[in-house]
Amino acid sequence: MKCPGQDMQYWNSEAIFEVNCPKCGKHVEFYKDDTTRKCNHCGNRFVNPKMDFGCAAYCQFAEQCLGTLPEEFVGSQDNLLKDKVAVEMKRHFKSDFQRIGHTTRVARYAESIAKEEGANVPIILCAAYLHDLEDDNSAEKELVTAREILTKLHAKEAMAESVIALLQSQDQLSSNTSIELQLLQDAKHLATLEERLKAPSTREGLDTDGITSHLKTTAASNTAKSIIEKYSA
Numbered sequence: 001m002k003c004p005g006q007d008m009q010y011w012n013s014e015a016i017f018e019v020n021c022p023k024c025g026k027h028v029e030f031y032k033d034d035t036t037r038k039c040n041h042c043g044n045r046f047v048n049p050k051m052d053f054g055c056a057a058y059c060q061f062a063e064q065c066l067g068t069l070p071e072e073f074v075g076s077q078d079n080l081l082k083d084k085v086a087v088e089m090k091r092h093f094k095s096d097f098q099r100i101g102h103t104t105r106v107a108r109y110a111e112s113i114a115k116e117e118g119a120n121v122p123i124i125l126c127a128a129y130l131h132d133l134e135d136d137n138s139a140e141k142e143l144v145t146a147r148e149i150l151t152k153l154h155a156k157e158a159m160a161e162s163v164i165a166l167l168q169s170q171d172q173l174s175s176n177t178s179i180e181l182q183l184l185q186d187a188k189h190l191a192t193l194e195e196r197l198k199a200p201s202t203r204e205g206l207d208t209d210g211i212t213s214h215l216k217t218t219a220a221s222n223t224a225k226s227i228i229e230k231y232s233a
Contacts, residue, residue, distance in 0.1 A: 022046055081155055082125040088149045089129045102191060103129060109223065110187035116219035119179050123159065126150075127166040127184055143167055179217070186220035193224060197231035 015032040023044035028037050030048050038045045086107065093100045110128040114121045130146040146167055150160040166180055193211045196202040212224045 017050065019049055081153060081159065082122045082129070084153050085126045085129045085149065088153065089133070092133055092145070092149070099132070099135075102195065103132060105191040105194065106131065106187045109190040109220075110183060113186060113190075113217060113219035113223060114180075114183050116222075117179060117183060117217055119183055120162075123162045123166065124180050124183055124187075126155075126159075126163045127170070127180075128187055130163065131167060131170060131184065131188070139168075139171075177216070182216040183220070186215050186217050189214050190220060190223055190227065194227050194231075197227065203231065 016029065017032075018027045018029050020026070021028050021039040021042060021044055023046075024039060024042040026039060026041040028039050028046075030037050030050070032048075032050065034048050036045050036047050086104075089103055090100055093103075107125055107128040110124050111121055114124045130142075130149065132142070133145045134142045143164060147160070147164060150163060155163075166178075166184060169177075169181055170184055189211055193208065196206050196211075197208075208224075208228055212221065212228075215221050215224060
């Protein structure tokens with residue numbers, strides 16, 4: 001079955017149009033299914049400004065359907081994957097809202113500090129959502145479940161392997177630890193810090209210095225200070 005959006009029998013008069021080249025201003029003719037076109041006047045190649053790449057962000061057959069995707073849209077597949085992983089995490093935990101809440105909090109901090117540190121946000125976020133799937137502390141079972149979810153979501157092989165590698169080494173910090181692993185660990189500490197400060201039963205006498213001493217990144221240390229100030233006010 002051909003994608004209706006790319007099947008010419010569904011096209012109308014607006015399926016072929018002209019746009020101005022962003023470099024020289026000359027007219028360039030586009031068909032609606034062209035991902036890019038080259039300007040015959042100056043040779044500049046640019047993205048179809050009217051094309052909707054929404055389906056390309058999640059469809060495993062996007063390249064076969066649309067041709068080689070523009071570089072600027074390739075990253076959207078990874079960005080959408082992290083959202084789909086979040087949904088699968090919630091499905092996995094079902095009605096265990098405590099674990100859903102904790103994992104979501106870890107992911108929220110992972111995203112925030114990863115952006116500050118300039119790290120790979122989709123990989124760290126996927127790992128954050130998948131880092132604690134099993135309640136029997138079985139690392140092997142957890143990795144199997146994580147891989148099943150990534151396979152189900154048609155994650156690109158390189159992306160999936162990066163996430164799995166991060167999960168495999170999440171408890172093996174060393175002097176050569178990657179920034180992604182440091183951030184994942186920091187996010188877990190930040191989530192724990194907030195949870196303990198929020199609950200009156202665990203707030204009193206909490207050794208916040210003991211928790212923050214484990215933080216590895218500047219972004220996490222700054223975030224920890226903000227959390228402590230919030231619940232100390």
